[in-house]
Amino acid sequence: MALTAINGINLNISVKGEGHPVILIHGVGGESKHLSALIDRLSSHFKTIALDCRGHGLSDKPAQYTLQDHINDIIGVMDYFELPVATLLGVSMGSYIAQGVAIAAGERIDKLVLTVPKSNGLTSSVHRLMHEHASELEGLNLHEIFAHLLRYFTYDAEAMKAHMEIFDTELPPEQFAAANKALAGFDFRGDLGKITAETLVISGKYDGLNPPEEGRECAKLIPHAAFVEMQYSGHAPMYEEPEVYMKAVETFLLMGRPKFHTTVLHYAINLVNHFLGLHNIDIGRLKVRTALYEKAAFPETSIQDISMELQEWGIRHELKTVPCSIADATTFPTLAIVRMREEELLAIIEKVEGDQIYLNYYSTDTVPFSASELTVLQYLDIKEIIVDKAFCEACRQEDLSRQEAYADTVFAVEDFMSEEECNYMIDYCERHDLFNRSTIGAADGTYAVTAYRTSYSAFITTSKQDPVFNAIIERAANLMEVDAARIENLQCVRYGEGQEYKPHFDSSGKGMKRKATLLVYLNDNFEGGGTVFPEIGLSVYPKKGMALSFTNLDEQNNDLIYSLHGGAPVTAGTKFACNIWVHP
């Protein structure tokens, strides 16, 4: 902390951390120490510069001053520290000051975080609220007034009483009056369009001082601003939902505003799919299936990008291998946003009109989203999404024709292995005690036993030495028209009653590329246990000695979503099969 002479008065300024400068500006009647948790957090990445504005905290307190003085003080602070460019973060009054600076010295502000802002006001919001509730406040002192008004601008007034000091100014009444007077009658609406800083606007849903509509208006007027409405906050989101708030700010400052509005669009398309009765919606989990739509509409966005984006924003989701409709599992080109139930989906469909469907993410009163989930949706600044039914229909047609084209490439060869070979393989694996609980490979190269795959596997490491096995490999190489060197050691799988391998891709996440699969059924004296391809609606019934051939990867060696397949649960007996995998 140091008193520093700026514009002819002393301002109390504290600097913490190293890096790009972020100037933090507190609210009316407050002081910089109220932002200390945020400062601590940001100072691990940035040089934070927090000041007590004139008339506040330990800074000089002239009898009268204006909003323009505050604005000039910030520019003065930047000059003092010789900062050609800085980021500004302002809370309430601080957000008005920050808007003023970003308008007056636009080229010097690279990012702007406006917390609980408004773009204009006849009086300070505090004075307006006091005026509106004047009759309730009669006879109360300033402390009691704030305690009473808390219910009008916080989500949980009782909880916020613990932080009364942030609202309950330490300023003497005449200085508090001067601080409020400085905020009377400003109006930036005509100038916000000039702001070039990348801007994030955050409002609290329960803020009666600067309600979310005010924040939304700022975000609308500032080019490309992103808007977040925090769902369990009022005027002090950094105290009410500290983790959500700080994460939002930190991510924005480190990574910029989200680029993937497409996340929401994909999400919307899936809702629409659901309501149009298209396949691929898995109730219980909302699948954001991008593989198809991504190619159709957003070639620049990959599912990993979206997943990273969601991760950044604390949205619980899964990116693994695609679900079959019954199971709670998913796979690669599918992103499952966890926690979406059907009622929730219904709640956010607002109206269907003509060819367009309107989805309203704000009608959340009956929708128990977590705050962070909503934050993301709203951070993306999309209130209504209009999805074109014709677009959905075109996607569906494209999907159908791709399904058909893929299904045409799947084929079976009866008697690929003789009865003797089948029996020999089963016997060999059992005799050598080769069966172990099957595992699934994760993207990070690790393997794990999971409920996703409850069968047993045997890796036949002698495949190429054993003449019987080697003959099978040679035969497979011949059929698939590849060199036998590209074929992996054989893998035998065994499913007891109730065991299964849920739909998956043979390649993804396994670090090895299995371009094609030849799956040979070694017996058929069991029930259940068909091989299912949920994406193309194909089920194959095992027949002893029959080989099923399918391709797993496209030309770029990406998983072909239509190759998703699984071994359905065996309902009686024991199933044996052999995987013959061909590498690119």
Ligand SMILES: O=C(O)CCC(=O)C(=O)O
């Ligand atoms: O057992 C089946 O039908 C499918 C087996 C399978 O997909 C695999 O082991 O990768």
Ligand SMILES: [Fe+2]
């Ligand atoms: Fe498989």
